[in-house]
Amino acid sequence: MITYLEGRLIDKQPTRIVIDVGGVGYEVFIPLSSFDRLRAENGVCRVLTYHHVREDAQTLYGFVTAGERQMFELLLSITGIGPKIALSALSGMSVRELKAAVAENDVKRLHSISGIGRKTAERMVIELRDRLSEGEALEAVSGADEPGADDLRMRDAILALISLGYKQADARKMVRHVFAGDTEDVSVEEIVRRALLGQ
Numbered sequence: 001m002i003t004y005l006e007g008r009l010i011d012k013q014p015t016r017i018v019i020d021v022g023g024v025g026y027e028v029f030i031p032l033s034s035f036d037r038l039r040a041e042n043g044v045c046r047v048l049t050y051h052h053v054r055e056d057a058q059t060l061y062g063f064v065t066a067g068e069r070q071m072f073e074l075l076l077s078i079t080g081i082g083p084k085i086a087l088s089a090l091s092g093m094s095v096r097e098l099k100a101a102v103a104e105n106d107v108k109r110l111h112s113i114s115g116i117g118r119k120t121a122e123r124m125v126i127e128l129r130d131r132l133s134e135g136e137a138l139e140a141v142s143g144a145d146e147p148g149a150d151d152l153r154m155r156d157a158i159l160a161l162i163s164l165g166y167k168q169a170d171a172r173k174m175v176r177h178v179f180a181g182d183t184e185d186v187s188v189e190e191i192v193r194r195a196l197l198g199q
Contacts (some may be wrong), residue, residue: 001049002049002051002060003048003049003051004047004048004049005019005021005026005028005046005047005060005062005104006019006021006044006046007019007020007021007022007026007045008042008043008044008045008047009038009039009041009042009043009044009045010025011041011042012038012040012041014016014032014035015029015030015032015035015087015091016028016029016030017030017035017038017047017062019045019047022071022162026060027060028047028049028060028061028062029049029059029060029061029062029083029087030061030062030063030087030131031063031072031090031091032045032090032091033064033068033070033090033091033094033095034062034063034064034065034068035161036097037064037065038064045180047062047063048062048063048064048065048066048068048069049061049062049063049069050062050063050073050083050191052083057100058084060183061083063085063090065095067095067146068088068090068095070095070152071090071095071098071099072086072087072090074128074131075089075090075124077127078123078124078128079117079123079127079132080120080121081116081120081124084113084115085116085120087117088114088115089110089113089116092112092113092114092144093109093113093139096132096140097134097140098152099132099140100140101125102124102125102129102132102170103129103132103140103168104141105129106125107122107125108121110124110125116134133167135160153183153187153188154175154176154179154191155174156188156197157178157188157191157192158171158172158175160164160188160192161174161175161195161196171195173193174195174196174198175195177195178191178194178195179191
C-alpha cells in the first residue's frame, strides 16, 4: 500500500493533484481542505495517501494532515459511504466541524453536505459517535484546534461533571452557563462547584 508521496507538484486543481515522484506522475484526489494548504505548482510537497483498490481500478486519495486521512478512513467504514462521498464531506466541513456535528447529533448539518442523504447522516452520527473519545468530542465542540486556557478549563470541568454521572450535553450546558459570567482566575474546581449550584 502507498502511505504517502513526496515529490514535485506538477498540477494542482481543487479536487486533484499530480505529483512527480522520481519521474512517475501520480494522480491524487484531494479534499478542498488539503488543496488550500498545498504549495504552488512546481514546489516540493508531501501528501499522506489512502490507496483505494477495487477490481477495476486503483485510486489514490491525498491529505495534508493525518487528521484528514483518519476521518476519511472513519467515513469509509460507514455503510453507504464510498471514497467520493467521504471526500465531499471533508471538502464541505473541516475535521473539527465533522466531529462537532457527530458529537452534537447534528444530522441536519451533516445532511447539508453534497451527496449525503438524511439516512446516511443519521448513520454517520450513530456509527461515529462511539469512535470519538470524550476529549476529541469536547475539543471539536469547543471550536478550538489548539485550546487556550479557558478552553482547557471548560473541557476539564465538563469531564469532571461527566465523571459525576452527568450526560455530556447536560455537562456542557452547565459549564457554558458558568462561563457566561466572570470566570477569570477561577479554578476548575470552582467552575464545577458553580455548575452544580446552577450559578
